[in-house]
Amino acid sequence: xxxxxxxxxxxxxxxxxxxxxxxxxxxxxxxxxxxxxxxxxxxxxxxxxxxxxxxxxxxxxxxxxxxxxxxxxxxxxxxxxxxxxxxxxxxxxxxxxxxxxxxxxxxxxxxxxxxxxxxxxxxxxxxxxxxxxxxxxxxxxxxxxxxxxxx
Numbered sequence: 001x002x003x004x005x006x007x008x009x010x011x012x013x014x015x016x017x018x019x020x021x022x023x024x025x026x027x028x029x030x031x032x033x034x035x036x037x038x039x040x041x042x043x044x045x046x047x048x049x050x051x052x053x054x055x056x057x058x059x060x061x062x063x064x065x066x067x068x069x070x071x072x073x074x075x076x077x078x079x080x081x082x083x084x085x086x087x088x089x090x091x092x093x094x095x096x097x098x099x100x101x102x103x104x105x106x107x108x109x110x111x112x113x114x115x116x117x118x119x120x121x122x123x124x125x126x127x128x129x130x131x132x133x134x135x136x137x138x139x140x141x142x143x144x145x146x147x148x149x150x151x
Contacts, residue, residue, distance in 0.1 A: 019122030030111035
């Protein structure tokens with residue numbers, strides 16, 4: 001449980017820092033854009049993916065190894081789906097986008113364009129993680145109904 005809470009908190013914190021860096025980069029002078037690109041690239045990649053994977057795996061271990069179960073409660077299924085969606089979006093969209101910005105900053109010795117579209121991942125991810133953390137505390141929706149025995 002401690003690993004799960006700490007990894008989810010780390011993931012949320014990294015998303016908040018990403019949001020702050022992106023907003024600041026967009027407001028800063030173009031001369032500073034390469035520095036922001038490198039700062040963003042320093043943790044968007046294996047550190048962020050590691051926190052996300054650790055959150056997912058520890059959550060599955062907790063659910064399977066306890067009376068909560070992975071499929072007994074709707075709130076657990078919602079958290080699982082949210083975590084999987086965020087992890088897939090991070091790996092397939094965010095990490096490649098940031099890698100491209102870092103590559104451009106490495107190759108050019110001048111200003112780099114930090115896309116405005118990088119604003120959305122930390123906002124969406126932070127809100128989804130806050131929602132997932134919230135339903136862990138509130139535990140709404142109760143248990144799923146079991147299928148009736150066809151006999």
